[in-house]
Amino acid sequence: MTRTQGYDVEAIRKDFPVLARSVAGGHPLVYLDSANTSQKPRQVVEVIERHYLEHNANVARAMHQLGAEATAAFEGGRDKVAQFIGAPSRDEVIFTKNASEALNLVARVLGDAGTVGPGDEIVISQMEHHSNIVPWQLLAERTGATLRWFGVTDEGRLDLDDLDTLVNERTKIVSLTWVSNMLGTINPLDVVIARAHQVGALVAVDASQAVPQIPVDVASLGADFVAFTGHKMVGPTGIGVLWGRYDLLASLPPFLGGGEMIETVTMERSTFAAPPHRFEAGTPPIAQAAGLGAAVDYLSALGMENVAAHEQAITAYALERLQEIDGLTIVGPREPVDRGGAISFALDGVHPHDVAQLLDSRGVAVRAGHHCAKPAHRRFGVQSTTRASFYLYTTEAEIDVLAEAIRHTQRYFKVN
Amino acid sequence: MDVDALYQEIILDHYKNPHGAGLREPHEAEVHHVNPTCGDEITLRVHLDGDTVADVSYDAEGCSISQASASVLYDLLVGKSVPQGLAVLDAFSEVMHGRGQVEPDEEVLEDGIAFAGVAQFPARVKCALLSWMAWKDAVSQAVSDPKEQ
Ligand SMILES: Cc1ncc(COP(=O)(O)O)c(C=O)c1O
Numbered sequence: 001m002t003r004t005q006g007y008d009v010e011a012i013r014k015d016f017p018v019l020a021r022s023v024a025g026g027h028p029l030v031y032l033d034s035a036n037t038s039q040k041p042r043q044v045v046e047v048i049e050r051h052y053l054e055h056n057a058n059v060a061r062a063m064h065q066l067g068a069e070a071t072a073a074f075e076g077g078r079d080k081v082a083q084f085i086g087a088p089s090r091d092e093v094i095f096t097k098n099a100s101e102a103l104n105l106v107a108r109v110l111g112d113a114g115t116v117g118p119g120d121e122i123v124i125s126q127m128e129h130h131s132n133i134v135p136w137q138l139l140a141e142r143t144g145a146t147l148r149w150f151g152v153t154d155e156g157r158l159d160l161d162d163l164d165t166l167v168n169e170r171t172k173i174v175s176l177t178w179v180s181n182m183l184g185t186i187n188p189l190d191v192v193i194a195r196a197h198q199v200g201a202l203v204a205v206d207a208s209q210a211v212p213q214i215p216v217d218v219a220s221l222g223a224d225f226v227a228f229t230g231h232k233m234v235g236p237t238g239i240g241v242l243w244g245r246y247d248l249l250a251s252l253p254p255f256l257g258g259g260e261m262i263e264t265v266t267m268e269r270s271t272f273a274a275p276p277h278r279f280e281a282g283t284p285p286i287a288q289a290a291g292l293g294a295a296v297d298y299l300s301a302l303g304m305e306n307v308a309a310h311e312q313a314i315t316a317y318a319l320e321r322l323q324e325i326d327g328l329t330i331v332g333p334r335e336p337v338d339r340g341g342a343i344s345f346a347l348d349g350v351h352p353h354d355v356a357q358l359l360d361s362r363g364v365a366v367r368a369g370h371h372c373a374k375p376a377h378r379r380f381g382v383q384s385t386t387r388a389s390f391y392l393y394t395t396e397a398e399i400d401v402l403a404e405a406i407r408h409t410q411r412y413f414k415v416n
Numbered sequence: 417m418d419v420d421a422l423y424q425e426i427i428l429d430h431y432k433n434p435h436g437a438g439l440r441e442p443h444e445a446e447v448h449h450v451n452p453t454c455g456d457e458i459t460l461r462v463h464l465d466g467d468t469v470a471d472v473s474y475d476a477e478g479c480s481i482s483q484a485s486a487s488v489l490y491d492l493l494v495g496k497s498v499p500q501g502l503a504v505l506d507a508f509s510e511v512m513h514g515r516g517q518v519e520p521d522e523e524v525l526e527d528g529i530a531f532a533g534v535a536q537f538p539a540r541v542k543c544a545l546l547s548w549m550a551w552k553d554a555v556s557q558a559v560s561d562p563k564e565q
Pocket of ligand 1: 101206
């Protein structure tokens with residue numbers, strides 16, 4: 001019962017050996033924590049393994065055959081990512097450590113370029129991951145700019161009622177998540193981007209939860225910067241991506257200083273390489289870039305429309321099954337409309353950590369806590385929630401195990 | 417991992433009916449501690465009468481383990497002298513960090529022995545220790561900076 005239009009879920013699960021294992025107590029693993037990090041298919045792991053075992057060398061600066069192979073693997077990863085997100089140029093793809101570093105990079109270099117100052121405003125939202133809050137707070141503190149934010153409606157949607165006053169002629173930067181990692185909400189970026197550009201503000205998008213599950217075309221999106229992270233899209237940890245419009249990147253100062261990011265260095269001063277290398281100081285994540293290239297190959301072979309359709313179907317099924325449980329309250333949109341595959345919920349009488357512990361004792365891996373979105377939790381008057389999140393390999397049978405394990409938790413804690 | 421080892425009946429009882437909960441006067445020190453990974457929080461006050469722990473009052477938000485641990489702390493420490501209380505804290509921490517290898521002394525820890533199972537769940541050790549670390553902090557403030565009430 002888990003055939004999605006485009007691919008056979010049971011068949012592709014075989015690409016992810018970890019999904020076939022069992023955990024303590026002999027329960028088959030039910031991995032519902034993919035918004036935290038996704039599992040990795042053999043195809044990705046094998047590319048990384050082969051890179052280290054057969055092609056390992058440093059990039060760019062090694063004048064031997066292995067150096068050329070490693071450089072090809074690294075830059076080949078860049079080509080694949082650029083194509084995957086519809087970047088007009090490969091030189092617009094900057095490799096970072098993760099999405100957090102990508103967002104910090106934007107905030108830091110925009111600050112150094114004097115983009116904001118006292119009296120200027122930076123706009124974010126109440127549903128951001130801490131990675132898209134703290135860098136802007138720091139930038140506001142450094143520059144004297146004011147941080148403002150979109151609220152969230154009771155349903156868990158971005159509150160656009162005050163769009164025209166919130167984003168105004170003082171606004172210099174708008175930074176917004178595409179898909180909320182806590183509420184699951186998919187935001188109407190087009191409306192916000194149009195308004196931001198109308199007032200001359202730059203737009204950064206945190207696409208950490210979007211790129212893994214919906215087709216992304218940065219050229220048609222129209223934002224100025226897009227950040228995401230490799231490990232949530234069947235790729236390795238240790239690599240993230242910042243995409244930026246080339247003319248903009250070319251006008252910005254460097255982020256970190258070091259090897260590879262220079263044009264020339266004297267003892268007095270340096271000049272800097274063109275993007276993307278200007279923003280990639282030091283030995284980059286080489287094997288990780290090769291692995292990320294394999295990850296986008298994997299996703300492309302499935303087809304991102306099919307991945308999105310599966311995510312939509314499995315989320316709709318889970319919303320239905322979870323809402324059948326008395327005492328369970330979903331925090332975030334309850335309809336499978338403009339909604340990604342993360343469902344956060346509260347269970348009457350049982351704290352989220354205890355829910356997660358009981359689910360774990362049944363082999364069900366979920367996340368409990370604030371999911372790096374404390375302001376979003378506060379908005380809904382909760383300190384923490386339990387979050388189940390789904391990906392391209394999640395089956396309806398796994399959702400059924402989740403629902404039964406939640407009922408078991410209620411019995412264990414003698415609620416209802 | 418056997419969750420029954422974690423969720424002892426005693427722990428669930430303290431969770432449902434916490435002893436000594438709520439913030440009270442008088443107090444000489446108040447602290448607020450947070451477990452940043454999970455967000456559990458406690459505000460805890462200590463009232464000393466000379467060298468005696470006359471009251472520990474608290475407002476805690478968190479899981480069953482952290483809540484029950486605050487309740488047990490209240491039972492164990494109120495009425496003891498500060499050095500005796502610190503000795504109980506040491507005994508409790510030793511069990512918590514013992515990875516299940518340290519046999520708890522019921523004479524010293526009373527209901528606290530129920531937490532021995534927590535030591536097998538590294539992710540939950542911090543939950544059990546939250547109120548204890550808060551108490552240690554509050555007591556050291558109360559002792560070093562006795563405020564006139
Ligand atoms: C929406 C969102 N933004 C940013 C991040 C940060 O990603 P990373 O930890 O890889 O930097 C995450 C994931 O944790 C996320 O879900």
